[in-house]
Amino acid sequence: GAVVSQHPSRVICKSGTSVKIECRSLDFQATTMFWYRQFPKQSLMLMATSNEGSKATYEQGVEKDKFLINHASLTLSTLTVTSAHPEDSSFYICSASRPQDFYGYTFGSGTRLTVV
Amino acid sequence: GENVEQHPSTLSVQEGDSAVIKCTYSDSASNYFPWYKQELGKGPQLIIDIRSNVGEKKDQRIAVTLNKTAKHFSLHITETQPEDSAVYFCAASRGGSQGNLIFGKGTKLSVKP
Numbered sequence: 001g002a003v004v005s006q007h008p009s010r011v012i013c014k015s016g017t018s019v020k021i022e023c024r025s026l027d028f029q030a031t032t033m034f035w036y037r038q039f040p041k042q043s044l045m046l047m048a049t050s051n052e053g054s055k056a057t058y059e060q061g062v063e064k065d066k067f068l069i070n071h072a073s074l075t076l077s078t079l080t081v082t083s084a085h086p087e088d089s090s091f092y093i094c095s096a097s098r099p100q101d102f103y104g105y106t107f108g109s110g111t112r113l114t115v116v
Numbered sequence: 117g118e119n120v121e122q123h124p125s126t127l128s129v130q131e132g133d134s135a136v137i138k139c140t141y142s143d144s145a146s147n148y149f150p151w152y153k154q155e156l157g158k159g160p161q162l163i164i165d166i167r168s169n170v171g172e173k174k175d176q177r178i179a180v181t182l183n184k185t186a187k188h189f190s191l192h193i194t195e196t197q198p199e200d201s202a203v204y205f206c207a208a209s210r211g212g213s214q215g216n217l218i219f220g221k222g223t224k225l226s227v228k229p
Contacts, residue, residue: 006159034216043205043219044160093159095217105150105209105217107159 002028004096006108013084013115021079021111023094029074030096034105035067038091050077084115118143120208122220129196130228137223139206140188146208149182149189150217154203163204164191196227 003026013019023033032051036044048064050056050071058064066088068080077096081088094108119142129135141149147168152160166173166180166189173180177196182189193200203224207217 043221044217046216046218049216091157105162107152107161110157110159112157 002096002098002104002106004030004094004106004108006094006111008111009109010112011114013113015085015115016083018080018082019084019113021081021092021094021113023077023079023096023108025075025096025098025106028096028098030077030098031074032097033071033077034095034097035069035077035079036093036095038093038110040091044093047079081113084113086115089113089115118146118208118218120206120218120220122206122223124223125221126224126226128226128228131196131198133196135191135193135196135200135225135227137191137204137206137225138188139190139208139220140186141208141218142187143208143210144187145210146215148209148211148215149180150207150209151178151180151191152205152207154205154222160205193225196225198227198229201225201227 005024007022035047038044047062048056048058050069052071052074056069071077093110095105122139150165153163154160164178164180166182177194179192203222205222206220209215209217
């Protein structure tokens with residue numbers, strides 16, 4: 001079955017630094033990847049949608065200069081949280097869809113980001 | 117845009133009982149309705165899904181029903197077990213790369229042994 005690998009699973013960084021989260025589709029080509037943020041005891045909120053080779057589409061209220069998304073290949077998308085602040089601490093989850101499975105979405109295991 | 121409402125927010129049942137979680141959606145163009153189980157510190161896992169051309173789908177102890185006219189869909193878990201305890205999310209989408217998943221707020225299910 002489709003597998004999406006997300007790394008790291010946990011990261012602690014200092015305020016003002018940048019953190020990169022990777023999302024890889026291991027056994028399929030993901031034409032579209034979605035990035036979600038989830039605060040404790042809350043639902044998943046879509047941050048942005050990225051298509052391979054084009055700029056990501058950000059949801060309203062999500063700062064594109066702060067959350068840099070790169071989808072340079074059909075198997076890799078990255079989310080970089082720039083100049084992180086404590087309020088960016090959250091659980092970040094990626095999801096990938098593949099063209100041959102129109103209704104299919106596969107989720108990564110998530111990254112717990114803590115900014116101190 | 118799409119809005120998904122999910123109820124209840126918490127649900128406690130005795131082992132062996134059934135659990136039902138309900139969701140409503142607003143976008144009549146939505147055509148894909150998955151249900152996810154999320155355990156603490158992990159990503160969501162798809163447990164069952166249904167497409168708009170189907171009214172009901174069952175997989176062992178889990179079933180989902182869809183009423184397109186009323187724009188609501190429900191998750192039914194029978195013979196609940198303690199390992200069913202988790203947070204469950206419903207979602208709706210127009211499908212594929214044309215749409216993204218809009219999630220409900222989640223239901224924390226507790227199954228007491």
